Amino acid sequence: MDLLIILTYVALAWAVFKIFRIPVNKWTVPTAALGGIVLISGLILLMNYNHPYTSLAQKAVIAIPVTPQVTGIVTEVTDKQNMRIKKGDMLFRLDQTxxxxxxxxxxxxxxxxxxxxxxxxxxxxxxxxxxxxxxxxxxxxxxxxxxxxxxxxxxxxxxxxxxxxxxxxxxxxxxxxxxxxxxxxxxxxxxxxxxxxxxxxxxxxxxxxxxxxxxNLDQTIIRAPSDGYVTQVLIRPGSFASSLPLRPVMIFIPEQKRQVIAQFRQNSLLRLTPGDEAEVVFNALPGQVFSAKLLRIIPVVSGGTYQAQGTLQSLTIDPGSDGVLAVVELDPDAAVDALPDGIFAQVAVYSDHFSHVSVMRKVLLRMTSWVHYLYLDH
The missing domain is CATH 1.10.287 (Helix Hairpins)
Structure with a gap:
């Protein structure tokens, strides 16, 4: 985004020089450069501080690992893979003899x-x-x-x-x-x-x-715990399904609100308030911007969690593990619902401070969305 602002300023400065026929000399060029540095730096600082943006976001979904309560041989498997099913529909059946x-x-x-x-x-x-x-x-x-x-x-x-x-x-x-x-x-x-x-x-x-x-007899028929769908069904009749919780045989995705998990810098906490307006763009939907709302800030940073073990615990300072996670809830939209769960996105949050600067953030976010037409990696 910073590069987009700089390129935009360069384009405007070049247009000004051409339109108003400003001579290029040792005074005008440094003035334009220094003015651009001051102006762009100020705008970027105000925008980044008051209207946080992140390219580390993902359409999140909660998955339920399916493990049978009893152990047996699979005799039947649902044919509704990646299709919406109702609560109580059969996922697979074990031998009941x-x-x-x-x-x-x-x-x-x-x-x-x-x-x-x-x-x-x-x-x-x-x-x-x-x-x-x-x-x-x-x-x-x-x-x-x-x-x-x-x-x-x-x-x-x-x-x-x-x-x-x-x-x-x-x-x-x-x-x-x-x-x-x-x-x-x-x-x-x-x-x-x-x-x-x-x-x-x-x-x-x-x-x-x-x-x-x-x-136990009833548990030989494994049913959907709620409305949703199953994906990557790899078991077949004749497979052995164990009741061990560490060996799930299927993944069930329940129906849920479409949310995006976004990772912001820690200093963005100063301007992240639940209820703030937000916008989301997806790599898979170039040129489209979707309205959203900042739902909550997850009250823990993954890099700072520790577990009891037999060795002394040191600080966890892994790259990418120091960000603050926020949950952004999307407004209902058929295009978003059609997207695969887990797809990447970019998120901008607009606080109440310096709201006039948010216009620039919105423009830059839309420019980012247009760039997705170029199949560039972010």
Missing amino acids: LFKARVDRLNADLVTAIHNIQVLRGQLEESLANTSNVSAERDRLYKNYQRYLSGSKARVNPFSEQDIDDARQNYLAQDALVKGSVAEQRQIKSQLDSMVGGEQSQIVSLRAQLAEAQY
């Missing part, structure tokens, strides 16, 4: 567990009835034993020692049956009383396993 088998097995186990609970309830009722019967028999044998025991204390004992011992043994044997029946009831009750949230714990466990298995 093992996951379906696990769901079916857990469904069967759940039915069996529910049936077993019903069987346990029946066994408990049977055990209660059995306990009642053996308890009644025990009470009868106890009374019989007491009758034999009372008779043995009479003056004339009508019972032999063998009869009394048999009555005693019969009673003790029946009492043991009662205790065994009561113990069986407690065991069955303990299984039935193992409750979680009002439901038997084994059934709760199986339902949780079934929900997890069903979730």
Whole structure:
């Protein structure tokens, strides 16, 4: 841009010399040169300070790496590459055989567990009835034993020692049956009383396993997280897709506002205020200027970020890592929407200070856009 200003001044000075027939001598040429230096330097300083410009800008887009939640062999892949798709549309599908088998097995186990609970309830009722019967028999044998025991204390004992011992043994044997029946009831009750949230714990466990298995089965169909598109689809049926987060198999670009990330010099922060008017030109659209607005300044410089490691950290002074990043939001425009994401651009921001100088910045920005017709690298 500075070169464009100098060339413009040189062209104007030459025109003035020619039109007004000003003689070329040792006074006029130095005067024009020194006047140009003072004028151009002042204008450039005012313009650069109050209306920052950068050629380091890019149409930014957020990409989502797609990694399946489960591991398997790819059986089907969407054919809508680089085409707009809706949220929930299939991106690719994994082989479901093992996951379906696990769901079916857990469904069967759940039915069996529910049936077993019903069987346990029946066994408990049977055990209660059995306990009642053996308890009644025990009470009868106890009374019989007491009758034999009372008779043995009479003056004339009508019972032999063998009869009394048999009555005693019969009673003790029946009492043991009662205790065994009561113990069986407690065991069955303990299984039935193992409750979680009002439901038997084994059934709760199986339902949780079934929900997890069903979730894994559902994850064999990887769907679009939002409206957007997928690009560079390199997987094919037969590819192995792993659930490791470091091995995404696809890149999804969600629909989002069209923004440009611009890198300015650090001293431009003095005049970068969110809400300022901005303009953007793209290398791919020569001769066109697009209105925009400075949305925000990213509050960190990439070169100043540090991470814990086993060595002492020194300053990061890499070329190009000391700029301040700003987010510029473009006004809706069909031409911009049609551009590929990630394309390069140039950005100028116009502050409220010395607004009359912004005219020169706008002219220079448009001249920069016209230069793009020449296929020059910037």
